[in-house]
Structures are given as structure tokens and as C-alpha cells.
Amino acid sequence: MDVGKYLKVAEDIKKGSILSSTKAVLASLIALRDLVQEARSAEELVEYYSRVVKAFVDARPTSAVLINSLRDLTYALAISLAEGGLEEAKQRAIEEARRIAENIRKINREVAIIASRRIEDGDAIMTFSYSTVVLETLRIARDRGKEVTLYTPESRPGGEGFKMAEEAAKLGLKVVAFVDSAIRMFMKDVDKVIVGADAVAANGAVVNKVGTSMLALAAHESRVRMFVLAGTLKFSPETFFGELIELETTELKLLPEGKDLAGRVKTLAPLFDVTPPEYIDAIVTERGLVAPQAVIMVVREIYGWPPRITTLDFELEKLAKAVRAG
Amino acid sequence: MRMAQEVLRTADDIKAMRVRGAGRIARAAARALAAAAKAFEGKNRDEFLKYMEGAAEILRSSRPTAVSLPNAISYVMFRLRRAYDAGAPLEDLREVVISAAEEFIDYSRRAVEMIGEIGSKFIRSGDVVMTHCNSSAALAVIRKAHESGKDIKVYATETRPKCQGYITTRQLLSWGIDVKLIPDSAMRVVIRRVDKVIVGADTVAANGAVVNKVGTSMLALAAKEANVPFYVAAETYKFSPATVLGEIVVIEERSPGEVVRDADRLALLRKLGVTIRNPSFDITPPGYITAIITEKGLIPPQAASLVLKEEYGWAIATEAARIFAEIEEVA
Numbered sequence: 001m002d003v004g005k006y007l008k009v010a011e012d013i014k015k016g017s018i019l020s021s022t023k024a025v026l027a028s029l030i031a032l033r034d035l036v037q038e039a040r041s042a043e044e045l046v047e048y049y050s051r052v053v054k055a056f057v058d059a060r061p062t063s064a065v066l067i068n069s070l071r072d073l074t075y076a077l078a079i080s081l082a083e084g085g086l087e088e089a090k091q092r093a094i095e096e097a098r099r100i101a102e103n104i105r106k107i108n109r110e111v112a113i114i115a116s117r118r119i120e121d122g123d124a125i126m127t128f129s130y131s132t133v134v135l136e137t138l139r140i141a142r143d144r145g146k147e148v149t150l151y152t153p154e155s156r157p158g159g160e161g162f163k164m165a166e167e168a169a170k171l172g173l174k175v176v177a178f179v180d181s182a183i184r185m186f187m188k189d190v191d192k193v194i195v196g197a198d199a200v201a202a203n204g205a206v207v208n209k210v211g212t213s214m215l216a217l218a219a220h221e222s223r224v225r226m227f228v229l230a231g232t233l234k235f236s237p238e239t240f241f242g243e244l245i246e247l248e249t250t251e252l253k254l255l256p257e258g259k260d261l262a263g264r265v266k267t268l269a270p271l272f273d274v275t276p277p278e279y280i281d282a283i284v285t286e287r288g289l290v291a292p293q294a295v296i297m298v299v300r301e302i303y304g305w306p307p308r309i310t311t312l313d314f315e316l317e318k319l320a321k322a323v324r325a326g
Numbered sequence: 327m328r329m330a331q332e333v334l335r336t337a338d339d340i341k342a343m344r345v346r347g348a349g350r351i352a353r354a355a356a357r358a359l360a361a362a363a364k365a366f367e368g369k370n371r372d373e374f375l376k377y378m379e380g381a382a383e384i385l386r387s388s389r390p391t392a393v394s395l396p397n398a399i400s401y402v403m404f405r406l407r408r409a410y411d412a413g414a415p416l417e418d419l420r421e422v423v424i425s426a427a428e429e430f431i432d433y434s435r436r437a438v439e440m441i442g443e444i445g446s447k448f449i450r451s452g453d454v455v456m457t458h459c460n461s462s463a464a465l466a467v468i469r470k471a472h473e474s475g476k477d478i479k480v481y482a483t484e485t486r487p488k489c490q491g492y493i494t495t496r497q498l499l500s501w502g503i504d505v506k507l508i509p510d511s512a513m514r515v516v517i518r519r520v521d522k523v524i525v526g527a528d529t530v531a532a533n534g535a536v537v538n539k540v541g542t543s544m545l546a547l548a549a550k551e552a553n554v555p556f557y558v559a560a561e562t563y564k565f566s567p568a569t570v571l572g573e574i575v576v577i578e579e580r581s582p583g584e585v586v587r588d589a590d591r592l593a594l595l596r597k598l599g600v601t602i603r604n605p606s607f608d609i610t611p612p613g614y615i616t617a618i619i620t621e622k623g624l625i626p627p628q629a630a631s632l633v634l635k636e637e638y639g640w641a642i643a644t645e646a647a648r649i650f651a652e653i654e655e656v657a
Contacts, residue, residue: 156510174601182605185605269508
């Protein structure tokens, strides 16, 4: 099996050429579905599948929706492989990948519908980085006749803010773009802050692209309300048992006038940061708005109490066992 | 009377940011005034005054925000006018301008050294210091602390859009100081590892608010939240006498091409109607500033008016008289 093309998808996610955690997880699901179809034996399936899953997690370890989705897919594969063998597993992979992807889209859409109701005609809204759900929210608000001005910072080191500016302008919104350090300066012109999330932790803290917590702090200082759009798939059940969400760092890619410094200077470029719950006015889930501190109640609704949840590693191990048993 | 080339070139260099940093701009303007005085070919002292006022105006309008520029020009022009009013002949006036300019340049250099001397006392061995943009005064503090044997580490922000953080980094590296470069978006993440912040200033207003490179107020807010002391290093010629009389500091807005570097993307965003804003400076409220380090000593930002009264009392009084007279006339 040519596993290279699947690892390439992971590479693209890591490099940031696939933007937003939603797009990253959808690409991962398609890749894994296709990989399973190519497998000529159960052993081959497990070997390559595990390798590529780990590559995806490594590419975006902060993304709760990625880890949650891959856990669900692996769970289904392990059961079908143990019960029905390779052919059954292939069939199941197609169905599960489709079900999970549809569920993600459905949840995003529901979140966007609820969030769009919070937008008022004439609002100036600041966002950060690139978010599929935020764009969907703005689109729905626009369709319902609300006029919105979107303020979007650059979002260094990735620069996803300019892509966001482009997409929002294509929706017909008025858009203002600027550098990250001007966030506080423009906050006084803004009515609301709306951002997406990579993960929501047990205490309601939100992990998102680096700079989000600065935006939240500036919003808090200016008494501008901050909404985080995060369907329940963005909740990270691991954190309920004390797992720390791993925050990636990268090398800061220097702009041309700093080329001489490359290799000579140490840089520190975290890709994500953590926004404390007290700066967040509400998290918008598909089940409605909740205070960040009440996230734990939504988790109870989904996973029971105490949360019955396994780790991705546990499911991968189960998958390997299914082969050994077969 | 043709304007001296030096004046036009200096104004152009300041505008294009080939000469940048509030201190360097001020010294360049003083140097240009001296050059203009030397180049004057007329025979008449009235004509000389008018010519010098013209030069002052060209230089003053080259950049709107940094007050060091008008202060440097006022320093020289005030002495010229005083001598003119006293009836000094042309050659004496020329001499007054040249020596006032030299005096200012010398003073400005010594001020940075003094600030380094005073400010470095606030830095302890083992401290992690963070700075933003590229400030001679702030770097003088860091350099002096390093030279006096203190073990310090520095975080320098990249400072988009123009990346003056690279210049800071180069300087720190050349002095053998341990420096790490971070993107501006990581300020709040990194502030937890920092013991002190020190930045420069373009302008200090009468209430102690500090106008400096955009992002400074963001860093000050993050420092406040994390309870990290926030120092501003500023020579007294960065204090703005005009703000005492209610003048608002104009925040310069520069070209969108600095923000979106990629020409194709810029063209696309413009075609789509995206507004690209590029304010060069922001305003840090006095409440976020632990102290301002000047060459005359440390002051709480709220005591900016003390510096203004001491250093510019005469200028403020003259200007106030002019404004009041103008308004009375209209009434």
C-alpha cells in the first residue's frame, strides 16, 4: 500500500495548508476511509491505519474534534473487524466516516444558526484566525438581512486572518484587516468578539490559535462580549481526567528583512494559547449557549457521569487485538 | 532662496523611515537645521529667519506622531528667535543655530546614556526582560544591565508590520545578550515567563499616557494582567508640551502594503473591498505604566506635567498666550 499519500495529508495539516480544524478532520476521515479500502489484509490495515492516525494526531494534537472523531472511527473499526473480518471493516469504515463527517457538518451548522441569532444588524465583530463555523455564522446572519462589519487580525505566525478577510469579503461583508498588535486599538470600535475553538477543556478554558487569549483579554478590558463557537465535539473529554492539552510550538518563519537572523536567533512561536473561562461570556454549542464553567454539564449529558470515555490509544490497542484474535 | 538639499533629504528619509526611532529622528532634524544654516547664501538676517522657519516647517511635517521631532526643532528655533529678537547680526544667528543643534544632539546622546544608567538599576541578575519594537533608550537600559555583569534574558517581539524586532534582535546579539524572538500574537503567552517589560516612547502626553509603536498598549495590558512591572524609557524631549494645551496626538496611518506583503493577495483583498488599516502607534494609559525612566530620573507617568513644566514651561507659556490672544480676537 502506498501510505505516502495519506501521510501527505497529515503533512498538509501540520504545515497549515489545510486551514481550520473542521477542514483538517474532514480531510483525515476521507484519507483513513480510503486507506482502509486499500488494505489487503487485516494486519496491513491495522499497521498502516495506526501509523496514519498517529500522524494526524501529531499534526494537530490540540484539535479535540480530530481526536474525538478518530476515536469514534477506530472504535467502529475494531468492533467490525473483530466481528465480521476485513470486508465488514471496509464497509463500516465507509459508513462511519460518512456518519462522522455528516455529524460534524450538522453540528457546525446548528452552532452557526444559534450563534447567528446573537448577531444584531449593524454589529462590528472581531474574530481571530480562520474558522469555518464563524464564516458559516456570518453567512447565516447576512442571509437574514443583518449587516455586519468584520474585524480580522493577521494571526501571525500562520497569517490565516487574511484568508478569513478574503472569505468574509466574498460573502459581501465589510471587512477591516490589520496586524495582531493593533487588536487592543481596534477593540473600541467593536461590538462583539466571535471566535472558533480547537478544544474546550473541563474548566471551560478554550484552546485556540495563538493570540486568541490576547483578544479575549482586550475584549474583557473594553467590556466587549466574547463568544466561542464550539460544538460538543470540540470538548476534550481527556481533560476531565487531568490530561493536559498539548500545545504545539513552531519555528517562527522570519520575514525577508530578517533572513540574516535565521539560524542565529532562537525563536518561540506557540501555535495555540489558552483563554481562561472568565474572559468568555458564552460558549455556543449545538445544544445552546452555556457559560464556560457549565461545559461540564454538557459533557455529562453526552458521556454520562462520571464520563464513560476511552482514549484513542485504548481504541487503537483494541483494534490491534482484534487482528491478533482473528 | 532655495531650500538646502540636506533639509529636503532628511525630511524624505524620515518620511520613508530610512531614519527611524524617535531619538534618531530628532537628531537628524537638528543636524539638518545646522546644515541649512551653513548653506544659507543670503545677506539678510530677516531673510535668514524666514528661511530657517521654512526649513523647520518642512522637517516638522515629515512625520506627525513623534514629538521628539518638533521638540528638537523648537530647541533650535527658540534659541534662534531669542537671538533674533535681541538684534543679533546674521553671522551670529547662523552660529546660534549651529551650536544649538550640536548642543541638542550631544544632549540627546547623553540622555540615552543616563537613562541606561538609571534604568539598569531596576534590573536584577536573573531577570527575564521583554521589549517591543526598537528603542535606543530601552536597549540602553538592557545593554547597561548586561555590561554591569547582570545575567539577563530578553524576549523581543517581532513588531509587525515593519519587524523592527529584527533590528532589536541583531543589536542584542551583537552585544552578546541572550535573546528570543516571538510573534506579537504570543505576547500574552510569553509574559508569564517575564520579570520586567521595558519599552521606549514616541510621545508622552500631559496626563502620562504614552504613545509608542502599535502593540505597546497590548503588551502593557498583558503585563498588567500578569502583574509584571512595565517601564517606559523616554528622554524628556519625548514629552509633548502641546498636549498640555489640549492638542491631540495624531496617530500616523501608513500604507496597507506593509500589512499585506504579498502583492497578489493585497490586490485581491482590495478588489474585494477589504479595508486594510495600518496605524503605526497606539496609546498606553498611564495606569498600566509602572514608571517612566527619563535622563532626569524616574517619574510616575501621572507626573508627566512636572517634566513638561520644568522643561518646556517657557514654550507652553508662549504658546498659551498665542492661543488665548487668538481666541480673544475672534470673540
